[in-house]
Amino acid sequence: MASKPGASRDRGLIARHAATVLVGQLAVMAFGVTDTIVAGRYAEGALAALSVGSAIFISVYVSLMGGLQALxxxxxxxxxxxRTADVGRSVRQSLYLCAAAIALGMGLLLFPAPLLRWTEVPAAMRHDVEAYLQVLAFALAPALLFRVFSTLSQSLGKPQLVTWLQLASLGLKLPLSIWFAFGGAGLPALGLVGCGWATLVVNYAMLGAAVWLLRSDPFYTGYRFWQRIEPPDWRQLRQFARLGVPAGLSVLVEVTSFTLMALFIARLGTAASAAHQIAANLTAVAYMVPLSLSIATSARVSYWLGAGDAALARRACARGFELTVLFALLFAGAMAALRWQLAAVYSANPAVIALGATLLLATALYHFADALQTLCVFVLRCYHVTVMPLALYCALLWGMGLGGGYLLAYRGIGPWVAMASPLAFWLMGAAALALTAGLFVALLLATLRRRR
Structure with a gap:
C-alpha cells in the first residue's frame, strides 16, 4: 500500500518544529548555564547554594509548567x-488553571525552610538559598504565563516567534546576571541573589513581548483571544484537569527524582554539590533535545488525531521516535567523550573537575533513557493516557531512583557499601530511568495497537 503524502512530510515537519523549539529552549537553558558559571566564578559557596536553590525552583516551576504543557x-x-473559535475560548479558560498554579508555586518558593530542614541542607547555605528563592517566587507568574503563550504557539505549529523572544531574552539575561552578581555602575555586588533579580527582569520582559504579539500579530488575532473572559467552564476545566493534573504530578515525580538529588548531596560538602551541579546542568541542557522532539511529535500526532486520521498519527509517532533515538545516542556519546573538557568549563577546582567528569559518565546513560521515556510520555498524553505513567514514575523514579540512590550513597545496598558520593544517585537514577523507558515503550505500543 502506498503511503499517504502526509506521512512523508511528517519527519521534516517534526524536525523543523523541534529545531525551532530547541533553539528557544536552549536559550532558556542558557539562563541556568549563565547563572551556574557566574555563581561558580563569584564563589564556590554561591555555586553550592545555587545547586540547592535551583533544584527547588526547577522542581516547582517545571512541575507546574508540565500541567500547562499538557494542554x-x-x-x-x-x-x-x-475549530478556531474553540481554541480562543479554551485558551481563556486555561488562565484559571494558570492562576491556581501561580498561587501554589509562589507559596512553596516563599517558604522553603521546612524542606531545607527535612533534607538536612547545611545551615550555612540556607540564608543564600532562601533569599534566592524569594526573588524567584515573584519571577514565577510571568514565567508560567509565558509558558501558556509558548504552549499555544507550539500547538498551532508556530513556534518561531516564541524562539525569537527566548533568544532576545538571553541577550538581556547574560549582562544582567554578571552586573547584578558582581556589581558595578553604582550597584553593589549581590552574588547569587543578583542572578535571581536578573531572571525576574527578563521574565517580565518576555511576558510583555508575548502580550504585544497576541494583540498585534495577524496570526494570533484571528483566534480572537482578547474577548471578555468567560466564567469558569467546569466541563472544560475538568478536561484540563484530567490531562494537566496527572501530567503535572508526573513531571513533579520525574523532576524531583532529579533535583532532590542536589538537596541530599549537599551534606557531602561544597565540592560534591558543585560537581553535581555541573552534571545536573549539562544533563538539563541535553534534555532540551528530546523535549523539543517530544513537543513537536505530540503536536503532530494530536493534529492528525484532530483531523480524524489515526494512521498518520501513528506514523508521526514513529518518525519522532527515530529522531529521538538518533540524537540521544549522539548527545550521550558526546557527554562521555568530552567529560573532562565540559567539567573544566564550570570550575577551576581540580577536585570538582575530577568528580564532575566521573559523574558525566553516568549522566550519559541517564540521558539516553530519559530521552526515550520523555517521547513516550508526551505521545501517551495525546491518547489521554496519563494515570499509568504517573504510577510508574512514583514507583521507579522516587522508589528505585531517588530512594535507591540515597541508600547506596549513605547506607549501602546488599553487598555494596555506602559510596558517600553523588555518583550513587546518578547510577541508581540511570537504572530507574532505563526500566521506566522500557515499560513506557511497551505501554505506547499497546496503546497504538488499541487505537488502530
Whole structure:
C-alpha cells in the first residue's frame, strides 16, 4: 500500500518544529548555564547554594509548567479540526488553571525552610538559598504565563516567534546576571541573589513581548483571544484537569527524582554539590533535545488525531521516535567523550573537575533513557493516557531512583557499601530511568495497537 503524502512530510515537519523549539529552549537553558558559571566564578559557596536553590525552583516551576504543557494536545486537536473559535475560548479558560498554579508555586518558593530542614541542607547555605528563592517566587507568574503563550504557539505549529523572544531574552539575561552578581555602575555586588533579580527582569520582559504579539500579530488575532473572559467552564476545566493534573504530578515525580538529588548531596560538602551541579546542568541542557522532539511529535500526532486520521498519527509517532533515538545516542556519546573538557568549563577546582567528569559518565546513560521515556510520555498524553505513567514514575523514579540512590550513597545496598558520593544517585537514577523507558515503550505500543 502506498503511503499517504502526509506521512512523508511528517519527519521534516517534526524536525523543523523541534529545531525551532530547541533553539528557544536552549536559550532558556542558557539562563541556568549563565547563572551556574557566574555563581561558580563569584564563589564556590554561591555555586553550592545555587545547586540547592535551583533544584527547588526547577522542581516547582517545571512541575507546574508540565500541567500547562499538557494542554498542547487539546489545542493541537482543535487546530487539526479547524475549530478556531474553540481554541480562543479554551485558551481563556486555561488562565484559571494558570492562576491556581501561580498561587501554589509562589507559596512553596516563599517558604522553603521546612524542606531545607527535612533534607538536612547545611545551615550555612540556607540564608543564600532562601533569599534566592524569594526573588524567584515573584519571577514565577510571568514565567508560567509565558509558558501558556509558548504552549499555544507550539500547538498551532508556530513556534518561531516564541524562539525569537527566548533568544532576545538571553541577550538581556547574560549582562544582567554578571552586573547584578558582581556589581558595578553604582550597584553593589549581590552574588547569587543578583542572578535571581536578573531572571525576574527578563521574565517580565518576555511576558510583555508575548502580550504585544497576541494583540498585534495577524496570526494570533484571528483566534480572537482578547474577548471578555468567560466564567469558569467546569466541563472544560475538568478536561484540563484530567490531562494537566496527572501530567503535572508526573513531571513533579520525574523532576524531583532529579533535583532532590542536589538537596541530599549537599551534606557531602561544597565540592560534591558543585560537581553535581555541573552534571545536573549539562544533563538539563541535553534534555532540551528530546523535549523539543517530544513537543513537536505530540503536536503532530494530536493534529492528525484532530483531523480524524489515526494512521498518520501513528506514523508521526514513529518518525519522532527515530529522531529521538538518533540524537540521544549522539548527545550521550558526546557527554562521555568530552567529560573532562565540559567539567573544566564550570570550575577551576581540580577536585570538582575530577568528580564532575566521573559523574558525566553516568549522566550519559541517564540521558539516553530519559530521552526515550520523555517521547513516550508526551505521545501517551495525546491518547489521554496519563494515570499509568504517573504510577510508574512514583514507583521507579522516587522508589528505585531517588530512594535507591540515597541508600547506596549513605547506607549501602546488599553487598555494596555506602559510596558517600553523588555518583550513587546518578547510577541508581540511570537504572530507574532505563526500566521506566522500557515499560513506557511497551505501554505506547499497546496503546497504538488499541487505537488502530
Amino acid at each position: 498542547l494536545p487539546i489545542w493541537a486537536e482543535l487546530h487539526g479540526g479547524r
